[in-house]
Amino acid sequence: MKYFQRAAWLILAIQIIMLVLELWAFQIEDMTLSKGTQDAFDDGWVMMREDGTREDLHTLPYIGKSKAGETVVLENTIPQEYKGQTLYFLSADKQLRVWIDDREVYEFGMTDKRLFGHTPGSIVNFIDIPTDMKQGNIRIEMVSPYADYAAVVTKMTIADRDIAIMGLLKSNLLNIVFCVLILISAIILILLAVVEKISGQGTQGLVYLSLYCLDAAFYYFIETKILSIFYGNQTLYSMLVFMCLMLMPLFLMLYYERSRMGEYNRRYQLLLMVICANIFIQLILQAFDIFDFMEMVSVSHVLVFLTSVFIVASFLEASKKTNGVRLRLEIFALFCMIAGSIMDIIRSYLFKVGDMGKYGRMATAIFSITMVIVHIVALSKNYASSVEERAAAKGRFLAHMSHEIRTPIHAVLGMDEMILRESGEPFIREYAADIYSAGQTLLSLVNDILDFSKIESGKMELVMADYDLCSVIHDLVNMIFMRAQEKGLEFSVSVEADLPSGLRGDDVRLRQILSNLLTNAVKYTNEGSVHLSVSGVRDAEDVILHFEVVDTGIGIKKEDIPKLFEEFERIEEKRNRSIEGTGLGMNITTQLLHMMGSRLCVESVYAKGSKFSFDLRQQVVNENVVGNFKERVEQIRDHVHEAGFYAPDAKVLIVDDNEINRKVIHNLLKQNRVQVFEAESGQECLDMVRQQSFDLIFLDHMMPEMDGVETLHRMRNTDDYPCKYTPVIVLTANAVAGAKENYLKEGFDDFLSKPVIPGKLENMIFTWLPEELLQDTLPEEDISWEEELGRSELEDLPVVDGIDWNYTWLHLSDMELLEYTVGEFYLMIEESAEELENLYQKIDEDDGLAAYRVKAHGMKSSAALIGAVPLAGMAKILEFAAKEHNVEKIRTLTPAFLEEWRSYKNKLKNFVILKEEERTGR
CATH class of the missing domain: 3.40.50.2300 (Response regulator)
Structure with missing residues (x-):
């Protein structure tokens, strides 16, 4: 299958190369839009003004001075071969009439009815030359309500009408492409905003960014002057272009405020108020024909510039704190857009007429595409991080739960150990042994769930260390032997004598793997035997170990073997319902082996038994061989430490x-x-x-x-x-x-x-x-006497609400130490409470949560040490709330915790007084 996939990618690459070469060989003259001839009609024009002066223009384009309301006339003679064709040129913000042979053939803006304002607008004029034209004398009268607009004339072209329209489209082809790119970007950004909203990530102001791109697309489409070909309401276009320009800084500002610049709130609000005021004022002045949009456009240009400067300044300020790839891309996109817009604004004041969105259109397309890329990458990262956060949250929950579960389990097992040591009643010792076995099982289940969580979140790592192979096998033998003996099973171990004993690897995980396999073998074997064998071969500086666990148990059906490796899956549930377990052990085992570069092999005959085996490469660090395994085990046992030692010089x-x-x-x-x-x-x-x-x-x-x-x-x-x-x-x-x-x-x-x-x-x-x-x-008798003395004194301690003296004794198994520790705790109650209260007041400051967490952690440890388990539990909740930045939980629980903490001043008062009286002999 891999070969077919590679072949598919190769074929696709070849096709792309062929298409690129074909596109490269294409000639622009072959375009459909280029068919037909278009002739320039730029020479021979004469301009006449109201004062009677005449001026030969020689050639177009021409940019001249004129007064507001002044009529400027252009005259020329159209050659006879152009009968029936179309003359077209661009006019900006002026009214005009055209006569050919003293017959009016065209007018624009002379009789238009405008609901609001008096802006005549910009348009590409298409003037049909009569087929019965005689002399060909053409006269164009132009008048503008604005200074220096009537005397501005662009290039003129004559062609068949369809060729003229196609020529206009061709000349704007690149502009149309940029406008389409901006429009597509707006659509993609809207879709991204919807995705983020649905996924609960927040839109990061994407709605405003998409509105900005949509607004810019309309603005630049209008500036191409091609829309009048399809819909000729030029008054609408004239109003729309100014409205779009006014909205640009508004949408851009709202986007950056939502996405990045909440910290610049005052500056943002001030500028936003000015932008909104500009829009409302211009609309009112236009509606009542007081001032026209055209006369106020410079204000919109200034606001666009101020908005751009504000955003760039904010980004440069932010770059001092962080300088990630996203920030650099956004700064690049902003600079491109600002540079293009400034160039177009300068051109509009210099040339008055023409395509005034040429550079801004290209720059905005770059900006829009860059922002789409930025947000697609951000969305994918947010999705990945949210998945990681959910996995981490699940891991934290399991870790917290395990901690809470382990605390009472350790207490139960500790008390159970005392029963096993002290009690001489056979039936009580039997009950205690059952409790110990059940407690160990519960601990193993908790460990399995935690290991599975770590593997699932990708946070399980191997820790390499030197270890002794004999010691690992010896520990496993000790652990499994009792279980096998209880079920009447024969448990045997064989280890090749020439295997090196000093190895390097993750012995903790190796023990876990073998423990899972051996435990399962014992669990699912009712009679017969369980055998562990270890062999291997040398490979240079490594040894490849081969482990086998063979049992004579219930076996596994062939079709059920794949289920072994699935999480939470148990085979033949009804048959094995009496056997405890989470169904995670084998899944964890296989994943750990995968991390170690190995895999588990399973052979089984139903109702007869199973064999589990795997190979593992380990580095040899000591050439000493295992030799006789039984003798090595005896040596290890001789070195096992028994409790109690002196170290006066340490x-x-x-x-x-x-x-x-x-x-x-x-x-x-x-x-x-x-x-x-x-x-x-x-x-x-x-x-x-x-x-x-x-x-x-x-x-x-x-x-x-x-x-x-x-x-x-x-x-x-x-x-x-x-x-x-x-x-x-x-x-x-x-x-x-x-x-x-x-x-x-x-x-x-x-x-x-x-x-x-x-x-x-x-x-x-x-x-x-x-x-x-x-x-x-x-001496053993001294230790026993000290322990017995401590237990008898423990029974004489007064009852204190909220303190479990048995739990305290697990950690303070010396009466003098216990009394001293509780006394010290009593003296520091108020001081600790005041410190936490002060930190609580500063929770919103820098590092406030970190300091609060450290203090809560210390109070938790102190409370747990003296046996105030409920108090320690409350402190633990606050500690983890600070760790997870859950300020709301801290604000809710801290007052209640401080009240409970201070209550121990009264609870321990009698205890402290009593012990002080005993000490002083009163």
Whole structure:
């Protein structure tokens, strides 16, 4: 099919070339409009004035002086061979009579009845020469109500009448083409305005731009003087041309005000008032025959010029802020139109008669076509961006929902973990195990939906990193083995011994792919076995891995295999209704493999089993081979970290603008004897890392003035400082899918979500601290005693409306730390409220939303840390409203949030007093 498509394009190109060559070889004399002869009749004319003076004109055209109302006479002799033919010439704004052999044969404007004004108008006069002409003496009397118009004479031509009409059309052919282009542009712009209106994008003033083009098309069509051939009401044309000229600056100004220049509102309103006043005044003066349109045309010309200058000045001012392609194209189009119009205006005052729209017509055609192109491109970009925005909005919604869902799930699973650890009742432990399994399933469903959303919006990216193949397989074995054992299935793994173990690739996505395949294999296998095999071949510096997942499950019908890769599609719904899942896993798997340059192969025998396989090219970074897989797994297990360690010589820097967050991490690390240093801003962090060495840095993302990303970039760009190679871990509440990859791309070494969970913090430090700084773990009995003591104290805490102490304990599992943190929160309630209130008042200023968002983010973290979950939820809504520039939501919710925030002053008062009394012994 590709070859046929290429052939079609080649054939089309050949045809276009042939047409262009044929057009190039065409001679203008071959045009139908050029048939027949036309003779110039420009010599031998004599002009006589009212004072009796005579003047030989020698040849036409002639531009002379005359008074308003003065009659000027032209005389000549028509050769006998022109009997029965037509003499034609252009006259501008004057009345005239023509006699041949003392017989009146033509008049224009002498007896016309005009409802409004006295403008005689411009016209191409067609004067039929009598067939019985004898001497051929011709006399033309001309009179104009305006000075210097009666004595202006254009070229004259004699030809057969049809040839004369065709000659007029031929001479205006290019002008007609330009007028048609302007008219077509107006139609296209109207259609674009309709499309934008229907699609809800707003018309951007396109209606006014299309009206401008339509108005210009009428104006320039009239200026060609060819309309009188079809409809001879020259008085109508005369009025219409001036009205069109008056409307041009109005439509142009309205378009640019709507599309680009709302910020120049005062200047715009003033000029618009002058334009409208000019139109009304001229209409009134014309209607009452006080002044004629012709006598006021200079005012319209001045307003056209002022409008053009205003628009150009506004564009040049805008170009200082932005200088995109669209802006440059519009400036180019405006300059073309202005240049052409100015040339025509100058010509009209110099020559009085003729085609006064010659250059403006061409320039306006360029302007119109350019604006059509600009708006077609803008419409397509707006459509593409609206599609992206809808996809992004859906992604944000799913991310927000996942965050809200994950918070209670983590709380449930955390409490469930405590039940599993503490309870000795078999049936309670069984219930808790079921809760844990269901919670993990729910989390996996949420993750699937988020991954699908990211892939659909094109924001899923691969993150390359070094990894150990054995470690990946070992993690998968641990995860799948229990599921297979629960169903009574045999689960086996085989890995070729000579495969290199140190590879480079996206191991996170590889785990996800294999996890999906293995999980499905276990889910759809009721008896028998599931087997994972890994083999491969070397290819220079790479290895091509071959993964196979084979099961003895229910199998897939041949016609159902394509359904595996469709989103939200589940095969044999009735048969498999008891099996949980979104129907997204295989779709995500295939798309991830496609991103990795691979594809999934499926072989299945219905009711007997299936085999899923794929090949994946990975870079080899370590030549150590896998060897005996079971022995390698044992080595990995020996190095698995068990909770608890000492690191008294380790120096850790905590950078966070929120003092409570810093104190929490500081206190969480007390039992590990880590030396903790604190910085409350990005600038303070930079000052500290230049002065001393740290082994690990935790850097908050959302900070005022200089956020964590900017701080990291400045830190990395600094030469020769003690912490140049120190690992930097981002601290953030932005724990949605894909956040970690984005932070790693910015240059962070790892990612830790807030509120900080003690176990995750400890594992993070254990992972990144140099091995020589780590000492033996704490005795297990000491840890158990401390945990048990904390739980008993938790039960003695007073009930506080809006605070869940169990949720607090998940992040502050030390009573001294909990009491300190709640006390600090109590002291900063009013101060934080006042700061947010001040930022709320400045929400419309530059960077007002950004500052408001940072503050709301900090208040959210503080509230979540002490277990005020409802309060944290309100702060989160305000934070995301600021992120999405939803000012209306901020204005609606901020007062209610501040009232709720301040209410915790009373809610926590008794708690603080009680703890103070306990501390002082009163």
